Amino acid sequence: MDVFIDSSVLVRLKDPDLVLRRLAEEAIERLDANGFRLLLSAQVLMEYWTVATRPPTARGGLGLTFEEATLDVQAYRNWFGMVQEDERLFSIWWRVVQDHRVLGRQVWDARIAAIMRLHGVLHLLTFNAQDFARFDFIRAWLPQEVDAMFRAEG
Numbered sequence: 001m002d003v004f005i006d007s008s009v010l011v012r013l014k015d016p017d018l019v020l021r022r023l024a025e026e027a028i029e030r031l032d033a034n035g036f037r038l039l040l041s042a043q044v045l046m047e048y049w050t051v052a053t054r055p056p057t058a059r060g061g062l063g064l065t066f067e068e069a070t071l072d073v074q075a076y077r078n079w080f081g082m083v084q085e086d087e088r089l090f091s092i093w094w095r096v097v098q099d100h101r102v103l104g105r106q107v108w109d110a111r112i113a114a115i116m117r118l119h120g121v122l123h124l125l126t127f128n129a130q131d132f133a134r135f136d137f138i139r140a141w142l143p144q145e146v147d148a149m150f151r152a153e154g
Contacts, residue, residue, distance in 0.1 A: 001035075001036055001037070001122075001123070001153055002036070002037045002038075002039055002119070002120075002121045002122075002123070003031055003036045003037070003038055003039065003121070003123045003124070003125050003149075004039050004040075004041075004083075004112070004115070004116050004121045004123065004124045004125070005028075005038055005039065005040055005044065005080060005124075005125050006044065006112065006124055006125060006126035006127070006128065007044045007045075007047035007048045007051070008126050008127035008128050009024050009027070009028070009125050009126060009127060009143065010040075010044065010045075010048040010072075010076060011048060011051050011052065011060075011062065012024035012127060012143075013025060013028070014052065014062050014064070014072065015062075020127075023143040023144055024127075024143055026143070026146075027125060027143035027144070027146050028125075030146050031125070031146060031149075034150065037081055038079075038080045038081065038125075039080060039081045039082070039083050039119070039121060040076060040077075040080045040081070040082055040083070041082065041083050041085060041112070041115045042082070042085060043085070043108070043111060043112065043115065044112070045073050045076060045077070047108070048069075048072070048073065048076070049069055049073060052064045052068075052069040052072060053065075053066065053069050083115060083118075083119045083121075085115060085118075086118075088118060089111075089114055089115065089118055092114040092117050092118050093110060093111050093114035095114075096110045096113055096114045096117070096135065097110050100134050100135060102134075106131070109128075109131045109132055109135075110135070112124070112132075113132060113135040113137070113138055116137075116138050117137055117138075121138070122137075122138060122139055123138070123139050123141060123149060124138055124139065124140045124141065125141055125143060125146075126140050126141070126142070127142065127143065128140075129141065129142050139152070
């Protein structure tokens, strides 16, 4: 089964807060060990880059150097599967935005939901499950909820 990985999880894999980092690491390790296919998109890597290279004093930035962030993105591309974003994505995104009345910065969450719909991915691992609650065609899980995800998939 496929699980889409949100940028919030990638960011937490580098978080100086060891509790959050460990939650992200354990969730990824358990999903991988249980045969789940872990997926990313270009958008998620771009979002990661934005936060990773932002100064730590600015909205949760990690303050990584260009070289450190480059190594991370290369590692994530090798570690996770990459889904493609093709010309069908806009029409799916547009329908999601219209159906769920998405406004402002929530457009990026709607785009992730549209990517997941495009590729038939039901599950999303994120630290921001509430941001995806409105999208009834996906299930957003917090890293500490992977056992519940396992049970849901039987």
